[in-house]
Amino acid sequence: MELQGICHKMHADLANHSVTEQNTQKAHVEYSFILDQSQINLPFTLGQELEIEWTGQIFCVSCGAKTPKSYSQGHCFKCFKTKASCDMCIMKPETCHYHLGTCREDEFAQNVCFQPHIVYLANSSALKVGITRITHMPTRWLDQGATQALPIMRVGSRRLSGQLEIMFGEQVADKTDWRKLLKGEAEPLDLVEVREQLVEEFAPKIQRIRDEFSQNLQFDEGIELLENEQMREFVYPVEQYPEKIKSHNLDKTPTIRGVLQGIKGQYLILDTGVINIRKYTGYEIIIRT
Known part of the structure; x- marks a missing residue:
């Protein structure tokens, strides 16, 4: 499977609510990927090998303009300097x-x-x-x-x-x-x-x-x-935590591969390292499984 689009932070939701003996609400976390502002089911499962490739292009999440650099999680410089959200x-x-x-x-x-x-x-x-x-x-x-x-x-x-x-x-x-x-x-x-x-x-x-x-x-x-x-x-859906943390950086290595071992916060945990999906808001990426 191959999907291409502008990356946004993953959408997290709750499922399987329950109440513990300590009167605590407990729930499992489920994730969806966001590409081009559209929410899709994650195209991969734990234990599956995947590849994420950055095409080299970044688009402002506010005005849509192509930008050589991302400011304040996905903005062009003009929006970064003028938007209250930045x-x-x-x-x-x-x-x-x-x-x-x-x-x-x-x-x-x-x-x-x-x-x-x-x-x-x-x-x-x-x-x-x-x-x-x-x-x-x-x-x-x-x-x-x-x-x-x-x-x-x-x-x-x-x-x-x-x-x-x-x-x-x-x-x-x-x-x-x-x-x-x-x-x-x-x-x-x-x-x-x-x-x-x-x-x-x-x-x-x-x-x-x-x-x-x-x-x-x-x-x-x-x-x-x-x-x-x-x-x-x-x-969180995590099968295995890494013993040593290695962080993937798409700006330095545009294509990363690995077996998905877990998802926590905005991080994908791969056997080759972790990647913060939110960091690459506005980046055009290709996901392959």
Whole structure:
């Protein structure tokens, strides 16, 4: 089989939901490949040999123009410099500057920055804190390869969620170690207990942040503690984890081959190395099985 098109990050979904004895929601993760904006079933299965070839062409995922280099995961330089979705505040939400009147796109801010966000705890390579729009659960956790996740707060804006993430970051990491992620499953954690400890420890700071954002009468940026949320657990389709991590790079080696041993986060785990599919958003690729 051979498929060709513009690569996008894989779509992850959940199947086989169940509730464990610890009252935890557990589900298996299923993946679909995205080529040319169309979702297709993965053209390969675990244990199957596959080949991925980059044709040498990159197309901007925003305007469609051909570009010699990809910026901010699939954009041409012009869109990278002008689109709000490529601004620094997307990576660092606490730096959102809409309230200063300098946002690149007002419509983007209304549709993204001032939508309900979740502050969550997750266990990918280890304990971490993160944020996501409420509509991006559980996608955000699956893209990060989290085996456990627990929403702990619901807030009214991206900047507010970023402030809380920075605050919790004093005690909890906000990054995932991708190498540890791909070497095996993280040790299980009691995220409910961690939530209780963090909320108690940071109560004064949470109140100060709540007071600061309550002064904004234009948007409802309140903080809601999610005390009754259940922990989620995710099982990824992995037959074998690599003992040593070797990363494939299409820019240096346009054609890669290997036997598929697993899929976790946005990574394909091959017996010849791992490849981050999301990294090559906008690249025109050919998949052969």
